[in-house]
Amino acid sequence: MNNNFKGILFYGFGGHARSIADVALSNNIKEILFVDVNARSGETFCGYPVVRDLPESLPEGWIVFPASGSGEMRKEQLEDINRRGWITGNIVSPTATIGVGANFGTACFVGHHSHVGPNAKIGDACIINTGAIIEHDCVINDFTHISINTAIAGKTRIGSHCFIGAGSVVIDGIKVTDKVTLGANGCIVKDIDESGVYVGTPARIIKN
Structure with a gap:
């Protein structure tokens, strides 16, 4: 980087x-x-x-x-x-940690005290915001924003043009389609294959 x-x-x-x-x-x-x-x-x-x-x-x-x-x-x-x-x-904060084999597209922002784990793949113009954790083998596709203090567990795939709200959690191995918004403090516990706005724990759709 x-x-x-x-x-x-x-x-x-x-x-x-x-x-x-x-x-x-x-x-x-x-x-x-x-x-x-x-x-x-x-x-x-x-x-x-x-x-x-x-x-x-x-x-x-x-x-x-x-x-x-x-x-x-x-x-x-x-x-x-x-x-x-x-x-x-x-642009990567000096306080961020980047795992071995992690790969980035272009125009990515990695904020203070965030972590991108080993073999993770981050697409173009993604935001990994302050304190966010992207664990091992995750894929974050183009133009997606992982907000502050969010945790994306290992081997998860997040589509393009997604917004994962502050303090949210996505458990390991989940697949999330494009254009999904998850409200603050939400938790995704199963695959999401429909674009829309989701809130809560477990996350449920409120707008498509």
């Missing part, structure tokens, strides 16, 4: 972007720029500028990072980054 960038352009300036910036700064990244269509004139974050418009070009050694908390928006941001021929990368 490479955090050795000269600078980072964050595509977005919501709360999630600020959390990523915190991790970037803890990796001694010295130069940061936020771009957000809702930026106010003269706005800054910890002294770093927030502007409305993407630049025409970037300095050598910079990456662009899709910083939206929304999976759909991160997908659009990543597609735009690729169209422009810009480089992206993964």
